[in-house]
Amino acid sequence: MAQARFVEDLVDREDDVDRWYVDVVRRAGLADDAPVRGCKVIPPYGFGLWEQMVGRLDARIKATGVENASFPLLIPRSLLEREARHIEGFAPEVAWVTRGGDRELDEPLAVRPTSEAIVCPTFARWVQSYRDLPILVNQWGNAVRWEERPRTFLRSLEFLWQEGHTCHATAAEADARARQMQEVYRRFLEEDLAVPVVAGVKTESEKFAGAARTHTVEAMMGGKNWALQAATSHDLGDHFGRVFGIAFLDRDGTRRVASSTSWGLSQRAVGAVVLVHGDDAGLKLPPLVAPVQVVVVPIWRTDAERAAVEAAVDRIATRLGPVARFKVDAREDRSPGYRFNEWELKGVPLRLEVGPRDIAADQAVLVRRDGRARQAVAMADIASAVEALLAAVQGDLLTAARRTLADRTAPVDTYADLAARAAGNAGWSLAHWCGGRDCEARVKAETKATIRCIPADRPEEAGACVVCGRPSGRRVVVARAY
């Protein structure tokens, strides 16, 4: 069928996933170019997707007792430099404001690459006593990192994200909070975005600049099977507390340093949705976050047919309103086929077709974006059928993505196998690693793959490091990454 192929010039995903990604993102209306390289305009359709994601993640975060707050965009250099490893990690990526109006500033201001350096001094003022703890805040906002190789959503100069910051009386509490937020991200990604992840811990060399421990959730992207760090949650220990003087009088009258965490998820997650679920026809959006869940495409030829079809669409709209976000596409200057293709490109989970023959049979036709299964549904059953199909699509997208992740993840026991899998974009490797920094560095230098994480849920297993042969107690995930 014609509709099985999208408009001619979209490259097949498997042929050139990088070009496919750029094309789909732009043509589906997720993002558009901006005059500054690495920045982007997000048109209403793409922003609608982000709004749905924000709404669901925000609710999950608030359900853990966190409240939203706002911290300044501009951070004085001296504050950013206070924590040595932090500035070392971020300095190459900072955009600096050096002039305000007509004046040169005495001290350059960083456009925040992340906000620890301005949140922690605030916490230091807010925290006096154990009664002031914990502090649990989150910020939705923008941040800027000067990326040399930007990719829309995946690695942007400016990006929208949430960054949570918490402050606790004990190291154990901070540790628990960091793990809790990793789990919030895992569930958001899997349950809302249908993006399966491997949860684990970053190695010392891959962790956040200044953190005690970085928890991560890693997702496998389609096409090249590369990994995407979809969100991270950092246990900062009492390190930032010491550097920024976050101290409190404890119950027992002792003055103690507070422990803290930070955790973030950005618009990279939009890129993950594109790359995990998309196919040669374009996007496939998970129903729970699709800005349009059902597109209604009325079809007619004659004026008499038109009147009947429009009346039917009105009745359908009344039924759909309570159960789905829907849109009616009745454009007369576009053929049904064109409209089908366009909404498939945009990844709308369900299409509802209604024409004269459907009306005669008192039915409409529902077509799933994933797999394109069609079914006729009696008018009276449209609401329940749509609800059931949206739930089915949501579940099936996750099942399919889980299968891909499982199929393309394999244990490797030799360095040659690991290198070959990385070179061939064959998927993720589970490899024994001794824990040594040199072995990790060699893998990265020679194969461009990195240790994505030490998985949290894999059993201990004795083996030999694929690089040096020294003993290893557990396999780690090795993959190339965006």
Place this chain on the structure above:
Amino acid sequence: MAQARFVEDLVDREDDVDRWYVDVVRRAGLADDAPVRGCKVIPPYGFGLWEQMVGRLDARIKATGVENASFPLLIPRSLLEREARHIEGFAPEVAWVTRGGDRELDEPLAVRPTSEAIVCPTFARWVQSYRDLPILVNQWGNAVRWEERPRTFLRSLEFLWQEGHTCHATAAEADARARQMQEVYRRFLEEDLAVPVVAGVKTESEKFAGAARTHTVEAMMGGKNWALQAATSHDLGDHFGRVFGIAFLDRDGTRRVASSTSWGLSQRAVGAVVLVHGDDAGLKLPPLVAPVQVVVVPIWRTDAERAAVEAAVDRIATRLGPVARFKVDAREDRSPGYRFNEWELKGVPLRLEVGPRDIAADQAVLVRRDGRARQAVAMADIASAVEALLAAVQGDLLTAARRTLADRTAPVDTYADLAARAAGNAGWSLAHWCGGRDCEARVKAETKATIRCIPADRPEEAGACVVCGRPSGRRVVVARAY
């Protein structure tokens, strides 16, 4: 009563409203200092207020067919300079990024002071045919203007706001949209924030840099009776369309230039809520946007009382849940009086007190923040009483503010009276003005008051300009402004 006076060191509002404002904003938890002058931290309570405001205004904006989108933070200097009056107006206020990582940039990037200069080139790409029009987008985000005399919320270096941008086939449509959004703002301010406004048009010298016409809603702040430009809506005519090349092929095959609008409301509106409704005890938040609408303060002395009161609070919470955003303040290390004062400072519209004697009478006591009227309410009626009282507070705040606005606005027929009212902070003056730029400039230079707007709803009236005596057809609003 002790609770009629707030904690000792809050200055009376009428004595020194500037100090009162700074104190209340900080102590109520609306905003906190930041290391960069003119920037601020917004703690959860203040951000909760902003979230409620955003939710309601966003719904009003979307109800007019506008969708949200996102445009980049950084704007190349060349784009900002494209429109001469625009850059002339904004140049003194721009924060410039001149370095990215270790590199000096070839071209400085402005941190957006407003986004017309980056939205319009995007529209130019999006618009080809009349079918692409209108474009109706809005962005919630931050902007930076290098203010020399910052005041928290009222005039901040960085501020959160929404900026809407629309693009139309005809000048008439743009004109209508600009007026429509002014009306959206008027209703939001009056109906949601209980802040009455005068709607009108800015003079040529006060209008937005580059606009054909600026519509404004002006609110009177408490204390000094100064004006606050609470929101503006700009009809940009086809001016930005010409400069940025937004052209389209019309139905008749003619190539035409599109007309556009832009309109914004910022966190200044938070400052308006503080200054319009506050009193010597602190904030009074309008119930529709109060993050906490009801604070429940349980009172007990003995353990036996405590058990009974806690059980009653549980039952009350069940009743309040469906009708109000509420919080229970059961802090044992704070006296009831302290807790009363603190929540009055924070402006929570209703306090619900429950103690052993109330339980014996199967009732609770509700106390309004405005006016402090107390009433005992039977347990069974709590939900309906709270709903009714919240509506009453919302209405009464608006009525009171309208009375103040009316009482402190007066016609003046001589320049001396106008100058005296301005010098004495007596309120707004309605004065005849010939329309001349020189007369306007003299008023501003000599009295520091400015023509806030040419009101939209005042009847024509023949008179003589208070400055030069030339004929005038209508009175304008003259006032000092934040």
